[in-house]
Amino acid sequence: MFICAIKACGSVGVIRSGEQLYSDIIIRGLEGDVTVCNSLIYMYANCNCLTEAEYLFHKIVVKSEVSWNTMIAAYWDRGQSEEALDCYGRLQNSGSNPGSVTVVCSLKACGSMGTICKGNEIHMQAAFQGIEKELYVGNTLVDMYAKCGCLSEAQKVFNDLSERDNVSYNALITGWAQLGESRIVLEVFERMIRDGIDPDFFTFINILNACCHAGLLEEGQLFFHIMTNEFCIVSTPDHHSCLVNLFGRAGLVHEAVIVMNRMPFHPNIIVWHIILAACQKWGNAELGLEAFEHTLQLNEMDTAAYFCMCNIYSESSEG
Template sequence: GLFVYPDSERTDGHRSIQTTLLFLLSSTTSRRQHQRPRRRPQFNQIQNPPVLTAVLDSLSVARRGCSVLNSIPHSCPVLLTRRTAGDPSASPCAALGQEWLDAGEMVHGFVIRSGFDANIPLANALIAMYGKCGSIPMAEALFEGMAVRSLVSWNTMVAIYEQHGDVVEAIKFFHRMLTEKVGFDCVTLVSVLSACGRSGALETGKWVHEFARSHGLDADARIGNVLVDMYAKCGEIADARKVFDCLHVRGVVSWSAMISAYANHGDSEEALKLFCLMKSEGVRPNSFTFTAVLVACGHSGLVNEGLKHFNSILSDYQMSPTLEHYACIVDMLGRAGRLVEAYEIIRGMSLCPDKCVWGAFLGGCKLHSNLELAEFVAKDLFQSGSNDVTFYVLMSNMYFEAGMLEDAERIRRAMKEMELKKTAGHSAVNQ
């Protein structure tokens, strides 16, 4: 692994964060490779709990693909400030991998040995870290073991349950907050409503909406945005629109949520009409807005209009199209039978196409029975070592439909040898 050590004894906070984080990651890599780290981490240079808190946050930032050295100086003051305001989202919500959990556990061990475990912001950061790593029992144990908890502590636990789709536990924790009279804020309700939207718990979501209204919080933009999203995900588009129309301030998040609601429920006309209204009111669309617009165009077969919006992302707004945008436009062209055009767009991508982009393309090939083009692309995908089951299933089905049973069986055998299994679908049932 790569080892980076301090070249001076400076005690600058950002320097301490950078050095510690880089050592943690390199030492966990060494441990996996059965190598011995050349030097123990210089934890004794860190006598400041907020620095350790920021190190834990930085594990999340780095896991999202950000440059550690670039992200830390800018992110730490903001993260620490937001945490004191009760916002558990001060730590990014990306799920962390095992090596990041190992690094976090090293910090946790030092915290205990140094007697910092009573530091509330640091304990909150540890809870959030374990939650993001999927180690919910450890997060729960830390929370229950706190002698004194802040509102952030409670909000962090509710957010963890929400992020893992456990609406029952999120609601139970919210009720516990009310019972123990610890208070609540908009951040609490946003997490609970998000959990309702994720699980389709409409009746619970309505109850939380009424609770927010009775406490005068429904006018808050964050609550309004998540209510639009919750009602839309539960299929109540009319209720989502009522909330949207009552918002005093509608930012790009509000508009994008409502446009997405119409697009995902097949009302492309209303989605595109709302997009035009948004632009006329001077609200600049963002990446999520364009994803919703492209989905709307795709559902209605408005290929040329979709291409116009896709091209405007760069030409009119100087934004780079995301993988989601490419997947939408490839799917749109594929459904229309314009497969060669779709392939040319993929070849011209500045990003590396992911499974969604290639899956959309192969789906178009299957729809229009273009086995030749599908084979051409699938051959490269298989040779590159792709083990995404979707590609294998699509090709097997195409061979079967073309009467090429031996080829279909060959793909199935390859799936079995690679132990690839088709993921079973599931549905959320409102309880």
């Protein structure tokens, strides 16, 4: 009864009710029960009371797998990657084997920090335990290696997966896209379609970005059409920003403005920055001034916009 009630308090963030339950637990002498303690750690962590969660965690003499999972996940969820990895190290020193959830949270921490050596170590541990090919773990390994810039390792883990899903492909596509490997991005996308895996809005953001960086104007327009018409994915401001950027990078600044004006939402500051950058690159001072004025309407202290406009005037006067 206590465990379910405590977890419910943690899920909805009702700390006061949870602490009343904690008082009842102490009165009944259940504070030393590891399952009850795990629930309390979860509650405090979810209510952003990490100090209290840590206090209870350290009080547990014999920690269970759930204890470690809950604490490491709490650190990761709150952006404390270093603490998550430190906790993982203490888990190893205790002689316990990490579960899949612990491995995944620790790998995510490695990816966010770019600590490839620790990521390799956790990968070896996962392989030793026979969990590296579990989809959840495998996907996180692909993502970790990709975020660390180790795409050959990410590709190898991906190829070794017994099954793949949308998350697997997105992690690999994102990694190759960040390295500017547009050709490989499109090859992975084609493989995704052949495997019968449906792309999502995030997949197409990476595909469109890859087309931008490679100057693939026609292909980018085609992928946007495929996204909206074949996969019925509702376009977001990010997709339209990519499309505007596609034309801007190709030197078609007027066409980029037309694409921007046809967007089903008001241009945000990112889009105006794209137009400004295109105007600077291709020496269009007139459109650059218009984009600059619109940018200042959204943020009058936009330093990047002032810098870009100065460059536009400087380069036009030199010409």
